[in-house]
Amino acid sequence: MRYGYCRTSKPKQSIERQIRNIKVAYPDAVIVQEVFTRTRLDRPEWLKLMRRIQPGDEIVFDSVSRMSGDAKEGFAAYEELYQKGVNLVYLKEPHINTETYKKALENNIQLTGSNVDYILEGINRYLLELAKEQIRLAFEQSEKEVQDLHQRTREGIETARLNGKQIGRQKNSIVVTRKSIESKEVIKKLSMEFDGNLSDVEIMRLTGLARNTYYKYKRELRDENKETVAAE
Template structure:
């Protein structure tokens, strides 16, 4: 039975060590898995996928918060339920009320009943408890998804405010020269990349802008720095 701490950051400005510290404080024996993939869905998160392939019944995965597992409520709940039925324990430090162990205890602490219809009654109790679990878990994932949407909206509003105040977006202070290609690439990043409220992943943005990975992250950093 192993304990894994899964840590993920979704932007270059986040510090993954905060999550690592929180998990190791609560679970000092946990094996830390780091993920720096930028995105909002758990598909495509290579380190998480590798972890899901090697966990066994009785193992535990610890998250700093539910948003580190998934920010999409439907997919997040599907993964939660899948791991629950595989007997893999899930721990969320900031949302302990949806830890899998909470519902396992509720489903096993049943009143002893006798009679011909005991199995039917217990099935009904289990179904009711699982429905309560579903509701609470969905609420937690929906809140995480809402926080992402709100962040994207605040980013768009901040960009618009900067533009209205005459601040040049995409042109870092102190720069003496900017090519037409880099300017066009930054505009694509600003309009379409998920970090700035768009819908494209980093890889998709690179392809659309026709730039290398190195240039992409350089331009992205310059855009963030210019918005501060």
Template sequence: MIYGYCRISTEHQSIERQIRNIKAQYSQAQIITEVFTGTKVDRPQFTRLLEIVKAEDTIVFDSVSRMSRNAKEGYEIYEKLFKDNVNLIFLKEPHINTETYKKALSNQLTMTDTPVDYILEGINRYLLELAKEQIRIAFEQAEKEVSDLRQRTKEGLQTAKFNNKQVGRKKGTIIKVKKEKPIKDIILAKSKSFNGKNTDAEVMSIINGTPYFEDIHGLEVKKTYSISPNTYYKYKRELKNSLY
């Protein structure tokens, strides 16, 4: 079984890039998505994946930072999965894929049953530690990048505040809801106040039964529009003001 694990830190981020990158190379991968805010308990999907994954299964990550943002935890998970014979693939850090690690182990020098073996054993241990160190470095780099990003964000907010710049949305800013336009299009087409033949009650009924697809963490989920009478008449007023 091939799994693709994709993670974002907030619901406002897009997970589509990670899914696209994994599917481009492993089209048969079963994608598992998650919003992870920073602690182990926030990763129920990843915890479940670790429980169901078996020997010879494969887990694909867009990058090592998607597996863990904590170097110590990441290396511990990597080591356990490697011992369980689970294949790990990191698209952006292929040098630490478990297959690469296995090759490093299999390429060890063969013993000769002579005193030279003392030297060969030392070389083999060195190669093994070198491979382990590369894995550690990859996780430590991912942890450092997250830490640096947080620091830059903090400094940017402090600078903006110092310069009296607006941080966040200004009070009174009007936010356009993504569903507003398609709902208004239905009102224009169906309401007898515009181009249609239906009463307000009929139009609201049509809207509330109209399906649409919403992107949730990179996955298309089928939903149905829902509109309250207050919102419906508000949209009608806005349409009339814009048209007449």
């Protein structure tokens, strides 16, 4: 069996992009999807999949962050599934697919039966650790992205407070919330009007923002940019 695992952290976030990416690469994948806010692996649909998965099966992820945002748990689950004979595929990080890992383990330098074998054994151990380190780094990067987003959100709220902006709802004022800060980060990074290459429709689908809310955030971002330029 080949499964495609898709996850979002919030109900309003669109999961369609993940499903589409997996289906384009693997049309026969059986999609397993859920909304779960934790970075840990004790997620209901994930646990069901773990009970169902068999040696020789395959799980496809759009990215490593969909599997786990916790580096230690993610790497442990990767090794457990690998040892069980389950193939793991990450569309955005193919260098840590289990097939790549397997090749690294199989491509050991053959021992010669001579005095240089202890050197060759050391090289083999180094290559194995190098392969493992690549996997660990991918999960650590995923965890760091989650932590960075939370940190930027906290800093954004604190900056708004210090600047006298209303934290909460007030007529004719900019409402600063965790959602607005996170959404604006995505818009600034991905919108063609700023630093990205996605259209408005694509970003609305990605973030799950309503049309009016999306354009309100864009307008506020443009106003903030004007204020920054004027201050300079």
